[in-house]
Amino acid sequence: MLSISRTLEADVVIVGGGIGGPMAAIAASEAGAKRVLVLEKCHVRRSGSGATGNDHFSCYCPEVHGSDVEPVLNALMNSLVGQAKDVDLMRLHLLESFDIVKKWEEWGINMRPLGHWNFEGHALPGKPRAFLKFDGRKQKAVLAEQMKKHGVTVLNHHPVVELAKENGRVCGVLAIDATKTEPSFVLVKTPCVILSTGLTHRLYVNGSTPNYLFNTAHCPNNAGGQALGWRIGASMVNMEIPYTHAGTKYIQRAGKATWIGVYRYPDGRPLGPFVTKPDPEYGDVTSDIWNSAFIDVMQNGRGPAYLDCSENTPETLAYMRKAMFDEGLSALIAYMDDKGIDPAKHAVEFTRFEPILHGRGLDVDKDGLTSVPGLYAAGDMVGNAGCGLGLAAWMGWRAGRAAAASAALVPEAAGNLADHPVIRAKMELLSSFMERTEGASWQEANIALTQIMSDYANVGPYKVRSESLLNTGLTYLAQLREETKNNLKTSCSHTLMRAAEVLDLFDCAECIMRSALERKETRGSHKRSDFTFTNPLLAEKMLDITRKDDGTIVTSWRNTRV
Numbered sequence: 001m002l003s004i005s006r007t008l009e010a011d012v013v014i015v016g017g018g019i020g021g022p023m024a025a026i027a028a029s030e031a032g033a034k035r036v037l038v039l040e041k042c043h044v045r046r047s048g049s050g051a052t053g054n055d056h057f058s059c060y061c062p063e064v065h066g067s068d069v070e071p072v073l074n075a076l077m078n079s080l081v082g083q084a085k086d087v088d089l090m091r092l093h094l095l096e097s098f099d100i101v102k103k104w105e106e107w108g109i110n111m112r113p114l115g116h117w118n119f120e121g122h123a124l125p126g127k128p129r130a131f132l133k134f135d136g137r138k139q140k141a142v143l144a145e146q147m148k149k150h151g152v153t154v155l156n157h158h159p160v161v162e163l164a165k166e167n168g169r170v171c172g173v174l175a176i177d178a179t180k181t182e183p184s185f186v187l188v189k190t191p192c193v194i195l196s197t198g199l200t201h202r203l204y205v206n207g208s209t210p211n212y213l214f215n216t217a218h219c220p221n222n223a224g225g226q227a228l229g230w231r232i233g234a235s236m237v238n239m240e241i242p243y244t245h246a247g248t249k250y251i252q253r254a255g256k257a258t259w260i261g262v263y264r265y266p267d268g269r270p271l272g273p274f275v276t277k278p279d280p281e282y283g284d285v286t287s288d289i290w291n292s293a294f295i296d297v298m299q300n301g302r303g304p305a306y307l308d309c310s311e312n313t314p315e316t317l318a319y320m321r322k323a324m325f326d327e328g329l330s331a332l333i334a335y336m337d338d339k340g341i342d343p344a345k346h347a348v349e350f351t352r353f354e355p356i357l358h359g360r361g362l363d364v365d366k367d368g369l370t371s372v373p374g375l376y377a378a379g380d381m382v383g384n385a386g387c388g389l390g391l392a393a394w395m396g397w398r399a400g401r402a403a404a405a406s407a408a409l410v411p412e413a414a415g416n417l418a419d420h421p422v423i424r425a426k427m428e429l430l431s432s433f434m435e436r437t438e439g440a441s442w443q444e445a446n447i448a449l450t451q452i453m454s455d456y457a458n459v460g461p462y463k464v465r466s467e468s469l470l471n472t473g474l475t476y477l478a479q480l481r482e483e484t485k486n487n488l489k490t491s492c493s494h495t496l497m498r499a500a501e502v503l504d505l506f507d508c509a510e511c512i513m514r515s516a517l518e519r520k521e522t523r524g525s526h527k528r529s530d531f532t533f534t535n536p537l538l539a540e541k542m543l544d545i546t547r548k549d550d551g552t553i554v555t556s557w558r559n560t561r562v
């Protein structure tokens with residue numbers, strides 16, 4: 001078996017150092033936790049979906065929006081981050097997030113690039129705008145610096161691959177030390193874990209370039225963190241409700257609200273009714289509202305759909321270019337410059353990407369607490385209050401404070417983590433991948449999974465789910481799991497990390513398919529051919545799904561919290 005290079009202890013362990021993770025770490029430290037440890041798969045200065053920047057922070061600012069939060073809440077719920085969320089949490093997020101904005105400004109992130117609180121993008125004309133436009137280029141470096149100032153210990157290149165539970169409470173984590181070519185294991189005993197591993201992709205065949213697993217709109221390093229919660233028995237929510245993003249056709253990139261233009265048919269007519277000329281304040285919200293717009297026009301032959309920025313003034317074009325750097329789109333700009341693509345002259349084709357788990361995952365309360373004592377979650381991997389950086393920063397902050405308070409009340413966990421049956425089994429499985437002299441690569445397993453998901457659990461409007469398709473998908477998934485366990489071979493810490501991700505992706509896939517079986521209706525892109533209607537009785541309900549310690553899976557419906 002691979003060696004255990006270190007065994008550590010911490011009051012609070014944070015898994016993932018993107019946006020939610022650092023905020024949780026700083027808050028835990030401020031709330032009095034002495035030993036706060038961040039385990040990050042990549043490097044906290046440049047990791048996660050916000051690695052190179054973001055520029056829209058969802059929040060409510062009374063001096064801009066007035067004294068009533070409800071119209072702003074309404075705008076947020078109707079935006080791309082509001083789908084299938086608990087309304088009470090979204091309201092609380094709005095009410096508390098401007099304090100986070102001020103904190104970020106104090107720490108050195110440029111929250112007012114125009115010198116005033118400027119809300120724009122992702123908005124319907126005439127409606128309140130819930131997104132503060134800021135310059136997030138430095139956000140990761142600033143958060144890393146703040147963690148340092150707060151005495152947080154960060155272990156970069158330490159992907160977490162398993163969690164352990166004792167007497168029903170979380171008691172430790174297993175990570176891979178991937179700092180060297182030869183991997184080893186690191187164990188951490190802790191009474192509190194905050195998961196903030198971002199969204200999950202590589203579950204479906206890539207929507208832009210099927211042959212390229214890593215042509216992704218978001219951080220290519222995030223894959224399957226929801227599975228850590230699933231395996232330890234945390235309730236998951238909204239896993240069956242598909243989320244699809246959209247952006248430039250063959251180079252997947254998020255950040256569509258930073259573009260200032262009008263989506264048009266090839267003959268020049270606008271796709272949507274919202275704008276006919278570029279509008280920096282609102283953007284063109286058509287694809288947020290009409291999610292399948294870009295593939296609909298391909299299916300009906302009226303497409304493709306182009307974003308036309310040509311009617312901008314030179315000033316708004318310059319503003320858009322700068323904002324694209326703030327947003328982390330520097331690589332896309334470099335590519336466009338290199339190829340002579342000028343938004344003033346050239347329309348850019350847009351498409352819908354494959355489904356991802358963004359704002360689908362763990363079910364949490366207002367402090368990020370999951371159904372497992374000691375386990376918290378924040379950010380894109382949260383199912384009922386995650387999707388976007390504002391929610392990640394806010395929930396991370398709350399979870400950090402709550403975890404610090406909880407850790408203070410829990411006596412040191414006894415026992416040797418290395419002998420914990422779940423940890424032991426995971427170490428043996430991962431070690432077996434390294435010990436094999438022959439075998440399949442992790443890419444083969446991952447590609448097979450994307451094929452199964454795209455064939456048997458795909459999303460509407462052009463693909464359907466049904467009891468027989470989903471059950472067949474589950475059968476193939478079980479076979480793929482067995483094949484993978486028995487045949488996968490890895491050669492270094494990097495490929496071992498990817499193999500562990502694939503195991504996580506299997507669990508996410510199973511969770512999606514089992515939830516999709518339980519939702520016996522059609523809702524949004526969850527299109528059931530055997531239940532073609534939308535059931536009004538489920539309109540204000542959410543589906544929870546939990547894996548019990550004995551491996552059985554239970555589902556239950558709860559009311560959406562308002």
Ligand SMILES: Cc1cc2nc3c(=O)[nH]c(=O)nc-3n(C[C@H](O)[C@H](O)[C@H](O)COP(=O)(O)OP(=O)(O)OC[C@H]3O[C@@H](n4cnc5c(N)ncnc54)[C@H](O)[C@@H]3O)c2cc1C
Pocket residue numbers: 015016017018019020021039040041042043047048049050051053054055056057058158159160161196197198199217218219221222223225253254255327328329378379380381387388389390392
């Ligand atoms: C180009 C672009 C522009 C965007 N613009 C906006 C915007 O303007 N407004 C907005 O609201 N949102 C925006 N987003 C989305 C936003 O970046 C995310 O919502 C936000 O980063 C989520 O924060 P998070 O902490 O949940 O996840 P992330 O920031 O993605 O961080 C997750 C971290 O977890 C680490 N990790 C993953 N798995 C493990 C593991 N097993 N062990 C240890 N570490 C792990 C990852 O390496 C990563 O560092 C944009 C995204 C992109 C790609």
